[in-house]
Amino acid sequence: xxxxxxxxxxxxxxxxxxxxxxxxxxxxxxxxxxxxxxxxxxxxxxxxxxxxxxxxxxxxxxxxxxxxxxxxxxxxxxxxxxxxxxxxxxxxxxxxxxxxxxxxxxxxxxxxxxxxxxxxxxxxxxxxxxxxxxxxxxxxxxxxxxxxxxxxxxxxxxxxxxxxxxxxxxxxxxxxxxxxxxxxxxxxxxxxxxxxxxxxxxxxxxxxxxxxxxxxxxxxxxxxxxxxxxxxxxxxxxxxxxxxxxxxxxxxxxxxxxxxxxxxxxxxxxxxxxxxxxxxxxxxxxxxxxxxxxxxxxxxxxxxxxxxxxxxxxxxxxxxxxxxxxxxxxxxxxxxxxxxxxxxxxxxxxxxxxxxxxxxxxxxxxxxxxxxxxxxxxxxxxxxxxxxxxxxxxxxxxxxxxxxxxxxxxxxxxxxxxxxxxxxxxxxxxxxxxxxxxxxxxxxxxxxxxxxxxxxxxxxxxxxxxxxxxxxxxxxxxxxxxxxxxxx
Amino acid sequence: xxxxxxxxxxxxxxxxxxxxxxxxxxxxxxxxxxxxxxxxxxxxxxxxxxxxxxxxxxxxxxxxxxxxxxxxxxxxxxxxxxxxxxxxxxxxxxxxxxxxxxxxxxxxxxxxxxxxxxxxxxxxxxxxxxxxxxxxxxxxxxxxxxxxxxxxxxxxxxxxxxxxxxxxxxxxxxxxxxxxxxxxxxxxxxxxxxxxxxxxxxxxxxxxxxxxxxxxxxxxxxxxxxxxxxxxxxxxxxxxxxxxxxxxxxxxxxxxxxxxxxxxxxxxxxxxxxxxxxxxxxxxxxxxxxxxxxxxxxxxxxxxxxxxxxxxxxxxxxxxxxxxxxxxxxxxxxxxxxxxxxxxxxxxxxxxxxxxxxxxxxxxxxxxxxxxxxxxxxxxxxxxxxxxxxxxxxxxxxxxxxxxxxxxxxxxxxxxxxxxxxxxxxxxxxxxxxxxxxxxxxxxxxxxxxxxxxxxx
Numbered sequence: 001x002x003x004x005x006x007x008x009x010x011x012x013x014x015x016x017x018x019x020x021x022x023x024x025x026x027x028x029x030x031x032x033x034x035x036x037x038x039x040x041x042x043x044x045x046x047x048x049x050x051x052x053x054x055x056x057x058x059x060x061x062x063x064x065x066x067x068x069x070x071x072x073x074x075x076x077x078x079x080x081x082x083x084x085x086x087x088x089x090x091x092x093x094x095x096x097x098x099x100x101x102x103x104x105x106x107x108x109x110x111x112x113x114x115x116x117x118x119x120x121x122x123x124x125x126x127x128x129x130x131x132x133x134x135x136x137x138x139x140x141x142x143x144x145x146x147x148x149x150x151x152x153x154x155x156x157x158x159x160x161x162x163x164x165x166x167x168x169x170x171x172x173x174x175x176x177x178x179x180x181x182x183x184x185x186x187x188x189x190x191x192x193x194x195x196x197x198x199x200x201x202x203x204x205x206x207x208x209x210x211x212x213x214x215x216x217x218x219x220x221x222x223x224x225x226x227x228x229x230x231x232x233x234x235x236x237x238x239x240x241x242x243x244x245x246x247x248x249x250x251x252x253x254x255x256x257x258x259x260x261x262x263x264x265x266x267x268x269x270x271x272x273x274x275x276x277x278x279x280x281x282x283x284x285x286x287x288x289x290x291x292x293x294x295x296x297x298x299x300x301x302x303x304x305x306x307x308x309x310x311x312x313x314x315x316x317x318x319x320x321x322x323x324x325x326x327x328x329x330x331x332x333x334x335x336x337x338x339x340x341x342x343x344x345x346x347x348x349x350x351x352x353x354x355x356x357x358x359x360x361x362x363x364x365x366x367x368x369x370x371x372x373x374x375x376x377x378x379x380x381x382x383x384x385x386x387x388x389x390x391x392x393x394x395x396x397x398x399x400x401x402x403x404x405x406x407x408x409x410x411x412x413x414x415x416x417x418x419x420x421x422x423x424x425x426x427x428x429x430x431x432x433x434x435x436x437x438x439x440x441x442x443x444x445x446x447x448x449x450x451x452x453x454x455x456x457x458x459x460x461x462x463x464x465x466x467x468x469x470x471x472x473x474x475x476x477x478x479x480x481x482x483x484x485x486x487x488x
Numbered sequence: 489x490x491x492x493x494x495x496x497x498x499x500x501x502x503x504x505x506x507x508x509x510x511x512x513x514x515x516x517x518x519x520x521x522x523x524x525x526x527x528x529x530x531x532x533x534x535x536x537x538x539x540x541x542x543x544x545x546x547x548x549x550x551x552x553x554x555x556x557x558x559x560x561x562x563x564x565x566x567x568x569x570x571x572x573x574x575x576x577x578x579x580x581x582x583x584x585x586x587x588x589x590x591x592x593x594x595x596x597x598x599x600x601x602x603x604x605x606x607x608x609x610x611x612x613x614x615x616x617x618x619x620x621x622x623x624x625x626x627x628x629x630x631x632x633x634x635x636x637x638x639x640x641x642x643x644x645x646x647x648x649x650x651x652x653x654x655x656x657x658x659x660x661x662x663x664x665x666x667x668x669x670x671x672x673x674x675x676x677x678x679x680x681x682x683x684x685x686x687x688x689x690x691x692x693x694x695x696x697x698x699x700x701x702x703x704x705x706x707x708x709x710x711x712x713x714x715x716x717x718x719x720x721x722x723x724x725x726x727x728x729x730x731x732x733x734x735x736x737x738x739x740x741x742x743x744x745x746x747x748x749x750x751x752x753x754x755x756x757x758x759x760x761x762x763x764x765x766x767x768x769x770x771x772x773x774x775x776x777x778x779x780x781x782x783x784x785x786x787x788x789x790x791x792x793x794x795x796x797x798x799x800x801x802x803x804x805x806x807x808x809x810x811x812x813x814x815x816x817x818x819x820x821x822x823x824x825x826x827x828x829x830x831x832x833x834x835x836x837x838x839x840x841x842x843x844x845x846x847x848x849x850x851x852x853x854x855x856x857x858x859x860x861x862x863x864x865x866x867x868x869x870x871x872x873x874x875x876x877x878x879x880x881x882x883x884x885x886x887x888x889x890x891x892x893x894x895x896x897x898x899x900x901x902x903x904x905x906x907x908x909x910x911x912x913x914x915x916x917x918x919x920x921x922x923x924x925x926x927x928x929x930x931x932x933x934x935x936x937x938x939x940x941x942x943x944x945x
Binding site: 001002003004005006007008012013015019020022023024026028030031034035042045 | 835
């Protein structure tokens with residue numbers, strides 16, 4: 001019987017070899033994939049328990065981890081939850097958003113630049129600590145933006161973005177309505193779910209970052225792009241006479257639907273000065289200019305300012321839209337920021353910033369500096385050029401027009417004593433019945449040595465339909481933000 | 489036969505000390521890792537464990553001095569480590585006093601008692617051959633017990649427990665040992681008839697019905713019972729066991745072919761007719777897709793997560809989360825070990841099991857009587873198959889079927905049965921390794937033609 005016993009021995013050997021091979025495959029080769037499974041509580045728990053780095057504005061943390069006596073060792077805490085909700089995003093058991101997500105590698109300590117720290121922590125038998133992320137945000141500007149928007153009556157929906165034109169640093173980014181991020185970072189996961197479901201179901205969409213994730217017709221603020229295109233492609237200058245008139249019938253249309261007017265503002269008979277057209281935000285002028293420039297060149301100009309591009313690495317961003325292949329009537333409408341033109345507040349801030357910066361659009365960024373847990377600098381973000389939107393000459397002339405618009409035109413609410421301010425209002429038809437128009441305002445200051453460019457967008461506030469106007473609602477907010485930066 | 493085995497009891501004692509170091513060391517490590525201090529009862533615990541192991545050793549010295557010296561240390565190491573891991577899970581689940589580890593220690597004590605009793609009572613394994621039919625009957629009765637209303641007890645969908653006075657017991661574990669005795673006894677008695685008499689049908693020599701019939705019937709009944717009780721793991725175990733012993737006793741590889749075909753037919757039939765078999769297979773093929781369904785792959789995937797989390801070196805005692813794995817104390821204990829002690833420990837454990845099987849089969853090879861050969865082969869095969877089915881199941885190699893990991897898993901019936909298996913293996917190995925009886929004391933020295941040829945194998 002020995003021969004079959006030997007055969008059985010070989011068979012048993014094979015069984016054990018198979019087991020060993022499979023266990024090795026599972027514990028070594030499949031392990032990374034298993035660690036990524038969304039069902040893997042161990043990995044989630046471990047990340048959730050870790051001491052993450054802080055997100056800093058200036059020297060103050062706007063997101064930090066504090067030790068707690070709970071089954072998770074650290075609690076993520078947001079000292080100014082509503083003010084920075086959309087910038088920091090949230091970090092909770094179910095995932096993360098905003099900078100908490102885009103900077104997760106550094107904050108959790110997994111980043112390769114923190115390798116040495118990890119090794120030191122490991123040798124010292126400490127649990128690894130994450131690095132810090134310092135933001136470009138200016139605390140005063142952020143607060144001015146938030147307070148300004150919140151001061152509007154009713155349940156405000158809107159956003160403010162401020163950019164440093166020369167670098168692309170985002171100085172302020174506020175979206176309303178905001179929410180208490182701390183409630184979404186709770187260790188009581190049931191509560192987190194409840195709060196999240198409630199916020200998610202809220203028709204005013206507090207979870208949406210309106211500054212980068214919502215695109216709306218930009219209305220008259222888009223006239224900056226139209227004016228730039230007219231100068232770049234049609235040879236206009238700030239002293240040119242431009243087409244005007246009380247009404248303008250879009251090419252190929254008949255009757256009232258194709259007729260554009262100026263809402264009673266004075267825009268000359270046939271011709272009007274560029275300064276007056278900009279100062280009075282003449283629809284007839286900019287519609288005609290757009291038709292002159294043509295759909296193709298309008299699209300080119302919009303693209304140079306960043307339309308149709310993703311350029312923000314730090315947060316979720318939707319691309320702003322300029323329609324392709326428009327017919328002349330549609331092109332006319334795009335000239336005043338209607339038809340299918342849609343822009344995020346960030347995009348409109350970049351248009352203003354690009355003109356302010358001699359026509360060069362800088363890539364916007366929110367992270368200034370990365371540092372180790374002990375605040376040694378790991379990495380510094382350098383400003384990068386995104387595109388050249390206009391020549392320096394065009395930019396200078398546009399600035400002249402916009403300064404005039406603040407000095408004696410519709411943008412006067414943003415005027416700051418002793419400082420030259422460039423600005424443009426906008427009131428955009430929503431295109432939906434019973435929905436009031438959107439109020440826009442873009443500006444920068446000081447006009448000839450700009451420190452800050454701002455875009456304000458008010459999607460809705462408790463204001464009578466007739467009262468909605470970019471200058472009246474947005475102007476003071478933009479002014480407050482600019483002052484905060486200039487006076488720092 | 490020129491080679492004479494030495495008894496090697498001293499080597500066994502040395503290995504036992506290492507095994508004790510593993511068991512007691514692991515217990516201390518659990519205390520350090522989970523509670524930050526060496527457990528206060530380390531002396532009583534260690535003393536008790538050492539006493540149990542030494543009792544076994546002394547028993548072997550007196551009753552089976554030539555028994556295989558590696559077997560007992562391997563078993564002691566496995567049992568000791570199992571206790572420590574169960575204790576670790578006790579702590580994780582908040583069972584600070586008593587707990588399952590203490591119960592397991594009681595079961596181990598009982599197991600050692602049965603080991604000693606077996607060694608003392610069964611002085612020669614050939615004695616067991618007389619009980620071929622008795623043990624067949626006993627095995628059947630034990631297998632049927634869970635189906636008796638009143639004492640039958642169902643857990644997690646399998647009706648394989650009995651419950652008497654709050655104590656649950658899995659009679660199938662004992663039936664396993666009895667069946668090995670039955671199969672071995674019957675097959676050794678009928679092996680010539682099975683191997684020689686019969687008709688040839690399609691390249692296969694089929695034995696006569698009266699030779700194979702009874703044991704085949706017996707086996708079919710067992711598989712049937714297990715099928716009704718939804719105990720797939722044990723059914724697979726019994727099938728494999730029967731096949732192995734039939735093949736070894738008849739020395740005809742044709743039986744493996746027949747068995748293979750029968751396995752495919754049976755597996756297909758089970759898959760076709762039983763929904764729960766289909767579920768198991770589906771879950772096994774795409775465990776990630778069924779994580780949240782019920783019945784789903786939750787257990788399996790959680791076990792895989794745990795083992796992957798452990799990686800090569802493991803998280804260390806107290807650093808893992810073995811409580812996230814369901815029934816981790818019994819079927820899934822290997823996952824807890826994989827998580828906290830890593831691939832290294834799992835490999836070491838597999839080597840321990842492999843060595844036990846190897847010692848059993850080696851015993852079968854050198855054993856002088858057919859019954860002993862079959863008995864040792866059967867017992868070795870039982871351990872090999874059981875380890876393969878359970879560890880293969882919890883690591884996703886084969887579809888998951890519930891079985892315990894010998895000596896490691898929490899569970900009294902399993903532990904007792906396995907200690908008896910070790911006792912029987914020790915008994916057979918003692919017999920096999922003993923110097924052969926001197927059969928020539930009266931031979932006339934001058935008669936060179938009278939040399940007796942004894943067929944030893």
